[in-house]
Amino acid sequence: MSDPVLSIRGLTKVYPSGTEALKPLDLDIRRGEIFALLGPNGAGKTTMISIVCGIVNATSGEVLVDGKNWQRNYRETRKRIGLVPQELTMDVFEPLISTVSFSRELFGRRPDPKRIEEILRELSLWDKRKTILKELSGGMKRRVMIAKALAHDPDILFLDEPTAGVDVELRRDMWNMVRRLRENGTTIILTTHYIEEAEEMADRVGVINKGELILVEEKTELMKKLGRKVLHLQLAEPLKEVPATLGEWNLKLSDDGGLLTYEFDAKADRTGVPSLLAAMRDAGVAFKDLDTHQSSLEEIFVGLIHHKKAAA
Numbered sequence: 001m002s003d004p005v006l007s008i009r010g011l012t013k014v015y016p017s018g019t020e021a022l023k024p025l026d027l028d029i030r031r032g033e034i035f036a037l038l039g040p041n042g043a044g045k046t047t048m049i050s051i052v053c054g055i056v057n058a059t060s061g062e063v064l065v066d067g068k069n070w071q072r073n074y075r076e077t078r079k080r081i082g083l084v085p086q087e088l089t090m091d092v093f094e095p096l097i098s099t100v101s102f103s104r105e106l107f108g109r110r111p112d113p114k115r116i117e118e119i120l121r122e123l124s125l126w127d128k129r130k131t132i133l134k135e136l137s138g139g140m141k142r143r144v145m146i147a148k149a150l151a152h153d154p155d156i157l158f159l160d161e162p163t164a165g166v167d168v169e170l171r172r173d174m175w176n177m178v179r180r181l182r183e184n185g186t187t188i189i190l191t192t193h194y195i196e197e198a199e200e201m202a203d204r205v206g207v208i209n210k211g212e213l214i215l216v217e218e219k220t221e222l223m224k225k226l227g228r229k230v231l232h233l234q235l236a237e238p239l240k241e242v243p244a245t246l247g248e249w250n251l252k253l254s255d256d257g258g259l260l261t262y263e264f265d266a267k268a269d270r271t272g273v274p275s276l277l278a279a280m281r282d283a284g285v286a287f288k289d290l291d292t293h294q295s296s297l298e299e300i301f302v303g304l305i306h307h308k309k310a311a312a
């Protein structure tokens with residue numbers, strides 16, 4: 001990959017409790033991409049983000065921003081990174097606008113009331129700017145967390161489960177905001193439990209499990225490569241068993257004998273569907289309906305984690 005904006009090299013984390021949260025982890029993030037990090041609870045997503053954002057110390061390894069060591073260039077690099085954390089953290093008695101303006105100055109940026117106004121308007125927070133944080137709804141507080149992360153105009157933005165527990169409207173607003181940021185050149189790394197979110201938003205997907213990055217792939221490639229297609233055939237008459245002449249397709253017959261399922265590789269040029277249908281005709285098996293369906297990222301993800309578990 002040419003010129004990654006962020007490089008993670010051999011990153012490990014062992015907490016004092018002895019938990020090995022990250023095995024040596026390597027990852028390059030491309031400039032301007034949306035990278036979705038997927039993984040089950042406790043996989044190490046927040047640990048990785050917290051290290052890159054300077055909240056948690058790594059046990060070993062290094063993080064490079066534009067090829068420069070993060071720790072050795074702390075002031076310069078930290079102001080380029082924004083984080084929307086999972087947990088809401090804010091001073092509850094402050095008016096919203098002071099909190100957001102303070103976040104900008106914290107990273108050494110000059111005060112810029114116009115820019116703060118722009119951010120608050122975009123997140124539909126402008127009307128609430130004088131409200132103290134304690135009096136905002138949960139969804140509003142989450143918007144404030146985003147405003148705080150954007151206040152210093154970072155060009156690399158981490159979103160740790162941005163839409164966990166938010167309503168449909170806020171989720172849609174967030175997705176739109178992320179797309180707009182990307183259009184303006186911001187690199188975005190988000191963690192999510194919602195696979196539909198990765199499917200909808202990401203250019204690339206990483207899957208992390210037990211502190212190990214088990215896969216990094218272009219989203220479309222991933223879906224093509226691992227996506228299986230499934231053909232369902234509703235039979236005109238139930239079968240007791242699959243005829244022997246249809247053995248090579250490994251068909252599954254439903255318990256009631258009324259549905260045949262054929263799973264095949266969506267990527268392969270010759271799927272075997274036409275020859276299967278011809279063989280069914282020869283065997284006298286008629287069907288009244290058929291449909292095909294492509295595996296979603298969710299099925300791929302569950303399959304990967306299970307495969308790893310089975311191999312362990």
Ligand SMILES: Nc1ncnc2c1ncn2[C@@H]1O[C@H](COP(=O)(O)OP(=O)(O)OP(=O)(O)O)[C@@H](O)[C@H]1O
Nearest residue numbers: 015017019021039040041042043044045046047048
């Ligand atoms: N401060 C800590 N002290 C000790 N162990 C920790 C600490 N923070 C996290 N861990 C452990 O490290 C592992 C990785 O946790 P982490 O929060 O990074 O996972 P995650 O993928 O973000 O999970 P989730 O999706 O539930 O947020 C887990 O086993 C967790 O219990």
